[in-house]
Amino acid sequence: MRFRLGLTGSIGMGKSTTAGLFSEAGCPVWDADAVVHKLYAKHGAAVRPVAAQFPQAVRGGAISREVLRGIIATDPTALPRIESIVHPLVRADREAFAAAHPDAIGVFDIPLLFETGGDAEMDATACVTIPPEVQRQRVLARGTMTAEDVDRILARQMPNAEKCARSDYVIETDTVEHARAQVQTVLADIGERLRNA
Structure with a gap:
């Protein structure tokens, strides 16, 4: 790029x-929020690792952002744990996007x-x-x-x-x-x- x-x-x-x-x-344009939506969707790359930490966040094979928001609001350790899973996946998607538009x-x-x-x-x-x-x-x-x-x-x-x-x-x-x-x-x-x- x-x-x-x-x-x-x-x-x-x-x-x-x-x-x-x-x-x-x-x-x-690369959209971080759209990438997170894709990662949280059914068969998304974040579903299994997030489910391992927060099984209650899974609804119909996808991660419910609404449920995650509730977890984050009540558990101060939740956000850093979620970010440690999601941020590397988001970064990999961003680099692939940059490589595709040299x-x-x-x-x-x-x-x-x-x-x-x-x-x-x-x-x-x-x-x-x-x-x-x-x-x-x-x-x-x-x-x-x-x-x-x-x-x-x-x-x-x-x-x-x-x-x-x-x-x-x-x-x-x-x-x-x-x-x-x-x-x-x-x-x-x-x-x-x-x-x-």
Whole structure:
């Protein structure tokens, strides 16, 4: 892969939409969450090792993320144990993706990019952002989480201001048009960097 751009941002910030804009602009996009879904699905590579640790998390031959969330909420040792199983599988998938796109500017959509140290494997990083009150409105509007769920997730994530400060690029997702224009600016800058390398 010619260039690896790590794309991150807290829940509800518009990361998936922004990843779609990079895809629209011709960049192959690797989605960490989609890979985890695949690993947890029936016959997924994570099902057997997770089931060995948490048999109650298996439903119909797949790992239930809802059950796992409950386990993580009550057992402080659960998350590191799950991560020790899942992270190596995710990393292997990411490397296979990079090898499959040798000439591309690839975008790696990774919610916990900085928290997991994934930024060290990127050529640059971009963080999506919006004001916290808009973020909370967006997440609660999905109807899949309570305010307590949102607080618990945010408590595990690096503060947005810190993510933005650590990123090479910051993309404000107040409107799709504004985000699209910023994606074009980021890609133009990366193109310039590659020409001058």
